[in-house]
Amino acid sequence: MxxxxxxxxxxxxxxxxxxxxxxxxxxxxxxxxxxxxxxxxxxxxxxxxxxxxxxxxxxxxxxxxxxxxxxxxxxxxxxxxxxxxxxxxxxxxxxxxxxxxxxxxxxxxxxxxxxxxxxxxxxxxxxxxxxxxxxxxxxxxxxxxISPKAHTEGETWKVVGSRSHQSPEIQALLESLSGDTELVAMGSSLKLCLVAEGAAHLYPRLGPTSEWDTGAAQAVVEAAGGKVTIIEDASDALKADAAPLRYNQKESVLNPFFLVSC
The missing domain is CATH 3.30.540.10 (Fructose-1,6-Bisphosphatase, subunit A, domain 1)
Structure with missing residues (x-):
């Protein structure tokens, strides 16, 4: 096809x-x-x-x-x-x-x-x-x-954040990571692409998005070898068994919270 x-x-x-x-x-x-x-x-x-x-x-x-x-x-x-x-x-x-x-x-x-x-x-x-x-x-x-980059011990975590929709929950996630962190500000679906190309390690989204906001960039992330997974809040952002974000599975087009990672 x-x-x-x-x-x-x-x-x-x-x-x-x-x-x-x-x-x-x-x-x-x-x-x-x-x-x-x-x-x-x-x-x-x-x-x-x-x-x-x-x-x-x-x-x-x-x-x-x-x-x-x-x-x-x-x-x-x-x-x-x-x-x-x-x-x-x-x-x-x-x-x-x-x-x-x-x-x-x-x-x-x-x-x-x-x-x-x-x-x-x-x-x-x-x-x-x-x-x-x-x-x-x-x-x-x-x-x-392009391909995502895994975080290595001792390396500063590069975490993507929204330029227009900064969420207070992001701070809790940053504090849960071991080591130094750096917030990388970016707008639109480019946030997911930064992880896909290895320019950042994580993009946690703990605010509202719709399916059309993420579909294309998620395809890029997953084709590159990364993951876009559903999370409830910052505390379980790095769960190994998180389910992938999926589309057209419900009446609402709003996405749950999610994490983009390697």
């Missing part, structure tokens, strides 16, 4: 959506409010329309996007394989113009993210993961394999 041609098509679609975003990023733009009061810009909608049209041109699979999330559970529950899309993850980063936002396209099969593309238009970096085949990062047309 995942041919080299299809993989390249999805990468191209993410880049096309990124170009739509950058057209708006480089000028003044309108900001609206979603029903949950989170910001929605012209760029979200432009990227959504671009991705939806692109996916429909190469695939007959259903699409769940943050900007078309009103599909009923009755319909979604019958999906075995589908595209999961966040056309602009990190809208607050976009509004702040710090460059830490991404285009995310994932293929979910029976709850598992088997393929994902995460594209950061400002940084001009693309992360790609195919479960069972590995993950890589594309920068300036150079494709380099």
């Amino acid at each position: 995942l041919t080299d041609s299809l993989i390249q098509s999805i990468i191209d679609i993410s880049h096309q959506a990124g170009a739509k975003i950058m057209d708006i990023y480089q000028k003044d733009f309108a900001i609206y409010e979603k029903s949950d009061e989170s910001p929605l810009t012209e760029a979200d909608l432009a990227a959504h329309n671009c991705i939806e049209a692109g996916l429909k041109s190469v695939s007959d699979l259903p699409i769940l996007s943050e900007e078309s999330a009103d599909i009923s559970w009755q319909e979604r529950s019958s999906w075995q394989t589908y595209w999961l899309v966040d056309p602009l993850d990190g809208t607050k980063e976009f509004i702040k113009k710090n460059g830490e936002f991404t285009v995310n396209i994932a293929l979910i099969d029976k709850g598992v993210p088997v393929f994902g593309v995460v594209f950061a238009p400002v940084l001009e970096q693309t992360y790609v993961g195919v479960l069972g085949q590995g993950a890589y990062k594309i920068t300036a047309d150079i494709k380099a394999p």
